[in-house]
Amino acid sequence: MVLRTRFRAILYPILLYALSGVASSYFVYTAINGDRGLKTKADYKAQIAALRDQLAELKATRQDWDHRITLMRSEAVDRDLLEDQIRETLDFTDPRDLVVFSGTKVKP
Numbered sequence: 001m002v003l004r005t006r007f008r009a010i011l012y013p014i015l016l017y018a019l020s021g022v023a024s025s026y027f028v029y030t031a032i033n034g035d036r037g038l039k040t041k042a043d044y045k046a047q048i049a050a051l052r053d054q055l056a057e058l059k060a061t062r063q064d065w066d067h068r069i070t071l072m073r074s075e076a077v078d079r080d081l082l083e084d085q086i087r088e089t090l091d092f093t094d095p096r097d098l099v100v101f102s103g104t105k106v107k108p
Helices: 002-033 038-071 079-090
Strands: none
Touching: 002 038
16 A cells, blocks of 8 residues: 555656646647747748838839830830831731841841
């Protein structure tokens, strides 16, 4: 009987410390590596920075397109320049156009 009492007196505190250690280590691990942990916070900050950079690029692209659109308005564009730009971009020539070849060779 005395043996069981000593065994319980030693075993119960050891089990209590072991269980509390496991529980606290679980909470510490979750606080560091969990969905809202410290490492995830750094990942979120990196994602936010990347998305802000992407937003800045998209805003610049939008401003560029807005500028191009305003240049294409009928009161702001010269029709001859627009036609020349379209022909150059689309590589189109009118059958009535005179084409003059220069002496430079074009590599295929």
